[in-house]
């Protein structure tokens with residue numbers, strides 16, 4: 673006996689029979705991501721107050737070249753290469769932010785979050801979506817989301833660079849120009865940034881596949897099994913680490929900025 677097919681009428685954008693606060697989460701995601709994009713763009717355009725003592729803002733790290741008019745001991749190279757066009761202003765943050773930005777933009781968690789909150793595709797379950805069809809991620813430009821696994825490699829390098837920044841944040845110069853070892857509140861702020869970013873990066877779905885993928889049985893590979901379990905621990909908390917690390921990157925830049933501007937005093941623990 674043939675089966676009768678029922679076609680449900682298509683809901684208009686935002687139409688739903690749900691009575692809960694389904695709109696709240698996408699709204700919070702929209703506000704949170706928008707605030708970070710606006711702040712990080714503003715901070716990257718400042719070219720100032722991105723360092724204080726041994727601290728370097730994660731939005732400027734690694735600092736390949738000092739911005740024009742600033743001499744930074746954090747800079748990897750003393751001068752711009754000869755081929756740099758003189759008419760092109762240098763914003764060191766933009767030289768590096770494409771990597772962590774691309775990593776977040778193509779992250780499986782963030783994709784789900786901003787497809788809902790920015791594109792309304794759909795805004796939430798059982799809520800009418802903005803677009804008519806769904807083309808998937810098989811065509812340009814969403815095809816580029818598949819670059820995520822490559823952004824992961826850059827993100828892992830950034831963890832090492834930022835961890836080294838924590839080490840450099842343990843050295844302070846006094847008024848006489850002497851350098852001494854110490855721990856300041858800023859050192860802890862930088863360190864927590866690395867912890868949270870590691871929690872986010874090590875929970876990446878691509879890393880989980882890299883560590884334990886393509887194997888049907890992991891129990892006979894103890895090292896990979898342990899690594900896979902560690903990545904899985906972070907992976908099940910991926911959303912939490914995604915937001916905590918995003919907030920803390922912004923706060924770390926803000927902390928260094930406030931200290932550099934003399935608005936906040938960086939307390940020395942010892």
Ligand code: FES
Pocket residue numbers: 775779780781782820872873875876877878879910
């Ligand atoms: S899936 Fe989110 S960082 Fe890779």
